[in-house]
Amino acid sequence: MSNVTVVDFETTGLFADRGDRITEIGAIKLKENKVCGIFQTLVNPERKIPPSASELTGITDDMVLNSPKISEVLPLFVEFVKDDMLVMHNTDFDGGFLRYELKHLRIRKEYNYYCTLKMARKVVKSSNFKLSTLKNLLNLHTYGAMHRALSDTFVTAQLFLVLEKKFGIDTLSNMEKDIDFLLKSMEKDDVFVINPHCS
Numbered sequence: 001m002s003n004v005t006v007v008d009f010e011t012t013g014l015f016a017d018r019g020d021r022i023t024e025i026g027a028i029k030l031k032e033n034k035v036c037g038i039f040q041t042l043v044n045p046e047r048k049i050p051p052s053a054s055e056l057t058g059i060t061d062d063m064v065l066n067s068p069k070i071s072e073v074l075p076l077f078v079e080f081v082k083d084d085m086l087v088m089h090n091t092d093f094d095g096g097f098l099r100y101e102l103k104h105l106r107i108r109k110e111y112n113y114y115c116t117l118k119m120a121r122k123v124v125k126s127s128n129f130k131l132s133t134l135k136n137l138l139n140l141h142t143y144g145a146m147h148r149a150l151s152d153t154f155v156t157a158q159l160f161l162v163l164e165k166k167f168g169i170d171t172l173s174n175m176e177k178d179i180d181f182l183l184k185s186m187e188k189d190d191v192f193v194i195n196p197h198c199s
Contacts, residue, residue: 002031002084002085003029003030003031003036003082003084004029004030004084004085004086004087004114004160005027005028005029005030005037005039005080005081005084005085005086005087006027006028006029006030006086006087006088006153006156006157006160007025007026007027007081007086007087007088007094007098007153008025008026008027008088008089008094008149008150008152008153008156009022009024009025009026009094009097009098009149010022010023010024010053010057010059010147010148010149011023011045011053011097012045012047012048012049012050012053013050013053014093016096016097016100016101017100019047020097021043021045021046021047021070022043022045022070022097022101023042023043023045023049023053023057023059023064024041024042024043024057024059024148024149025039025040025041025043025073025077025149026039026040026148026149026150026151026152026153027039027040027077027080027081027153027192028150028153028154028157028179029080029081029084029194029198030157030160030161031198032166033161033166033167033168033171033174033175034174034175034178034198035157035175035178035179035182035195036178036194036195036198037080037182037192037193037194037195037198038150038179038182038183038186038192038193039076039077039080039191039192040149040150040183040186040191040192041067041068041073041191042059042063042064042067043064043067043068043069043070043073044064044065044066044067044068044069045064045070046069048061049061049064056147057147057148058145058147058148059148068191070101070105071105073191074101074102074105074107075107076191076192077192078102078107078109080192080194081111084111085111085112085113085114086098086111086112086113086114087113087114087116087156087157087160088113088114088115088116088156089115089116089117089131089152089155089156089159090115090117091113091114091115091117091118092115095111095113098111114160116156116159116160116163117129119163120134120159120163123163124137124138124163131146131152131155131156131159132146134155134159135155135159138158138159138162140155140158140159140162141154141155141158141172141176142154142155143176143179154175154179157175158171158172158175178195181195182195
């Protein structure tokens, strides 16, 4: 399996075409079940974050005040992803925000997508298919609080591996060690890091 990049966005709301914006990006680059890179940054949405969004994510106006804008972040995200397939839990939502911002910034880049939400509906028996529900049902782990981008990305990455039958006995502990290592190797102003030992 070639590299895939698992992605999650936190946003000010549900509709990019109605003025909602990204407030946080989390991404994990996978090769097989090894974490080969981490992308993590808050994003200044250049608008007020509604209280309902802050209540859900914990991200406030003060937290994003000095964060980079999407115009600064998105080219770095494209550099990080390269030509990987993007894995998202609801490609209609996250992919919609990504396509909107790419078009808005006139960045010509298209991706292939894998939707864990759609795939889970086909193969998992559940009352609903929210990421938090599937996390509990399949005994997946968070990396920090849910509804923060990196944590949701980590859960989505595990879900992807489960759905693709690539989740081995040591997968979780190895992924957590990989993430710890990569986060510790990031400098203060870095938004992403790649493991040089991943080919």
